[in-house]
Amino acid sequence: MTWQTIRLSDAVASPWRNGGGVTRELAAWPAGAADWTWRISVAEVAASGPFSCFPGVQRWFAVLSGSGVRLRLPQAEHRLTAASAPFEFDGAVPVDCALLDGPTQDLNLMVRRDRAVARMRRLSGRQRLLADAARTVAVYAAGAPARLRDENAVFELPAHGLAWRVVPAGVPVEVTTTDALWMEIEP
Structure with a gap:
């Protein structure tokens, strides 16, 4: 995806x-x-x-x-x-x-709450996720752009933009930024 x-x-x-x-x-x-x-x-x-x-x-x-x-x-x-x-x-x-x-x-x-659980945190620097189970990952680039890297590509998310996708178990996602919010949603 x-x-x-x-x-x-x-x-x-x-x-x-x-x-x-x-x-x-x-x-x-x-x-x-x-x-x-x-x-x-x-x-x-x-x-x-x-x-x-x-x-x-x-x-x-x-x-x-x-x-x-x-x-x-x-x-x-x-x-x-x-x-x-x-x-x-x-x-x-x-x-x-x-x-x-x-x-x-x-x-x-x-x-x-009866369908999913979530986490959110501020991100500055590099975050790498290697999920043990499938989940939705979302990144909001707040005051600065963010660079997203997954198994398929690397792309720049502009400031004030949101990117999201379902990440299968074992697929790494890396985000590099100076100002973003990182969200994970698990079914």
Whole structure:
């Protein structure tokens, strides 16, 4: 299977009902299905307010640009900036988002817990994956391009672009970048 790619600028902006921002869906599986198993999107947050509730969904959240946010959950408060590690939380938990100093752009990975599990982390330098089982690998090149290498090719992913593919067990994937988010989704 080859890499599928999309640039953020090519994704359609969907305004939020509360007027607080827009979401650009970059990828979902199955593609085009309302009942997705996983979904990757970028939110442009213009105003503080509550997150939408997604029962049964594992969520990952990472600030891409802007001064950052303060997320208030029932048990804790978390301050996140573009330098912070991605934050994982239960989509059913109420979350209030306060912008620290103006709008932010944030990457979201959502996975239905009864169908898959996921991991997300910031990447700077070189990451090599040699999976023991098949999984979907996705890379979002945040502020800089990323070079992806697999068994078939080497290609450059431009900044603000997403690449993803199913990687079979035993097939290595290497990513080299100074600013990206690395995601793995296992069925």
